[in-house]
Structure formats: structure tokens, C-alpha cells
Amino acid sequence: MPVPTRYVHVGFPKAASSSLQNFYFAVHPECYHLGLGFQSRGNRYVNEEIEILSEVDLRLKKHFLWDGARGRARIEAAAAAAEEGGYRAVGLSNEFLSFGLGNEVDTADKANRLHEVFGPGTKAVIVVREQFGFLRSLYLEMLKGGYGGSFRNFLEYTLLYQVRSWATDICYDNMWRHYSRVFGDGNVCMVAFEQLKEDTPGFLGQIAGALGISDSVTELKAVNTQREELNWYEQLRRYNERFPHEFGARFYETFNMNRMRAYFHSELKLAVPHDRLADDMLRIPFSQAANAVVEISKVRDINLEVPEALGDELRRMFAPSNRRLMDATGLPLDRYGYVLD
Numbered sequence: 001m002p003v004p005t006r007y008v009h010v011g012f013p014k015a016a017s018s019s020l021q022n023f024y025f026a027v028h029p030e031c032y033h034l035g036l037g038f039q040s041r042g043n044r045y046v047n048e049e050i051e052i053l054s055e056v057d058l059r060l061k062k063h064f065l066w067d068g069a070r071g072r073a074r075i076e077a078a079a080a081a082a083e084e085g086g087y088r089a090v091g092l093s094n095e096f097l098s099f100g101l102g103n104e105v106d107t108a109d110k111a112n113r114l115h116e117v118f119g120p121g122t123k124a125v126i127v128v129r130e131q132f133g134f135l136r137s138l139y140l141e142m143l144k145g146g147y148g149g150s151f152r153n154f155l156e157y158t159l160l161y162q163v164r165s166w167a168t169d170i171c172y173d174n175m176w177r178h179y180s181r182v183f184g185d186g187n188v189c190m191v192a193f194e195q196l197k198e199d200t201p202g203f204l205g206q207i208a209g210a211l212g213i214s215d216s217v218t219e220l221k222a223v224n225t226q227r228e229e230l231n232w233y234e235q236l237r238r239y240n241e242r243f244p245h246e247f248g249a250r251f252y253e254t255f256n257m258n259r260m261r262a263y264f265h266s267e268l269k270l271a272v273p274h275d276r277l278a279d280d281m282l283r284i285p286f287s288q289a290a291n292a293v294v295e296i297s298k299v300r301d302i303n304l305e306v307p308e309a310l311g312d313e314l315r316r317m318f319a320p321s322n323r324r325l326m327d328a329t330g331l332p333l334d335r336y337g338y339v340l341d
Helices: 017-025 048-057 068-084 107-118 131-144 151-160 172-183 194-198 200-211 230-242 257-267 274-281 283-296 308-329
Strands: 005-009 031-033 089-093 123-128 188-192
Touching: 005 017, 005 107, 005 200, 017 031, 017 089, 017 200, 031 068, 048 068, 048 257, 068 089, 068 107, 107 172, 123 172, 123 200, 131 151, 131 230, 131 308, 151 308, 172 188, 172 308, 188 194, 188 200, 194 200, 230 283
Parallel strands: 005 089, 005 123, 031 089, 123 188
Antiparallel strands: none
């Protein structure tokens, strides 16, 4: 019986990550997918041990708390189950592993930890997206999570605080170079999100080829798509500005603490902190309220224009990175509208 290939799909967010989790890895008959998207069940994992590893240990734990041996044991147990079940691949997916958000572990350290627990020969899958499209989509997603700033504020943070923001993570040649060094040449599968709409079977076929599984899955269901009503996002932004929560919370608080439920319950033996759980639940009534208000009191569409000066500075950052990535990988970024000069 062949040993299953191990894989990690690290994102990027807003690059079909939820679709891949729930309707590719989770449904492929040759994959023992540990989560996210275990059995196509959204933000779920095969068990709480893997959930804590992915959502807490890899993303958040400081060096003094990191326990690579424990993580390896959990992956070895999962790999043994995959081998016993006759699967050809076993792995997990978490888009938060591809970029830095708030006070998380550095992106490069996440990659190092991933390789430490999964071991040599693991395949890393990274889906990139044209940077300005990525930033617009990420901004709108963060509004749904409580961010209350304007798109200009968001871009200013991206550029001015690049020492901690996701700016250098979406200089994708950095990701290619680091993952190739850590996981080894030939073990990194980087594909462009834009190919998904152009050639879905080809997009999925590249991932299948990297993992050594069949290309039997040729379609991908779209989930977590952007709403057409841009005025809804503006109304939501105004709520977030008035009632700060989650991504609008104080800087020292961890975001998405609802995704730490298993850690609180099983490791710390505590209840999920009430205010942080309430923060997550506020997304529902705020979304419903925005729906109701835009029906009776029209607001302007949210402004997604890139200010010229900010755009020039960001292009000066992204263009040389994209050229280096094209040279290194052969990805046709010019065909997909990535800035190159």
C-alpha cells in the first residue's frame, strides 16, 4: 500500500480557498482531508487536536509555547489513518497560514512550523491572486468581520505598516522563495486564481498533479462570493465604525477568537470568553440590519478606488516581485493583468 502524499494548502484568502477546502480536497475520493472543510462542513476539522494545531499552534503560539513534537504526533496519527484507509493524499488547508494578520506568528515561521510537523516531501499548495483585486476583496471580507475603516485607510495600513502587514506576503516571490527553500524544490505548487475562471479543469489538474492524485474532480463550486450591492458594504462599514468589534477591536486582542473554541475547551479547559464569542455573533445581526437599512435608506456605494499616490507606491512594490515570480515559475501573470511595470 503506497504511503499517502502529505499536503498543506495555505491559501491565499479570497483566492478560492473556501471552495478548494469544501469542494475539492473534501470531496476528492483519494484525499483524506483533515480540514478546514472536513467532509465539506465549512470551518470544521477531522478532530479537535488537528483544529488546535491549525488554528492556534501554527498561527498564534509564541516560540516558548510551540511544541513541534506534539504537532508531529497528531499529523502522524492522521497519516496512519489515511494509509489504512487507502487514501493517496492527506493534509489540511487554512488560508490564514499564508499571510500575517494582527498579532499572529510571522508568515515565514508558519511555513517552518508546517514543515516541522508534516515532514520532508510534503507538498505546499499556494494560490495567488492579482494584488489589487486581492486587496479589494480582502477589504470587503474584513468589513464582514468588523473592520470600520475606509478602503484608503486599509491601503494606507498595507503600505505604511508593511513591516507587519500582508504587503510583503503578497509580494508572492517571497512566498515562492521561502516555501521552496523550506519544503524543497519541486514540492511547491503555486497556481494563479485567475486561471480558475479561464480553465477550471486545468487549474485543478495542476493541484492534482502536484499531489499525485487523479484529475477526476474538474468542477469547483463557488462559495463565499462578493455581494453585488456595494452600498450594503458601505452600510456595514458604518455599523462597524459605530460599534467596534472583531477586526475593529483593540490592537492587542486576537482576531477570530471563535476559531479558538477547541483550544479553550480542550486545552485550557475554559469556556470561550463571552465578549469574543459575542463579537463573532454580532456579524449576523449587523449583516441583517444592513440588509434592512439599504432597502429603506439608500447610501452611496462603498468607495473602492485606489488613490493615485498610494497606487503608485504599491505598484512599485508589486511589479518587481511579479516579474521575479514569472521568471522563477513561468506563471503567465502578464496574461492575468498583474502589474509588471
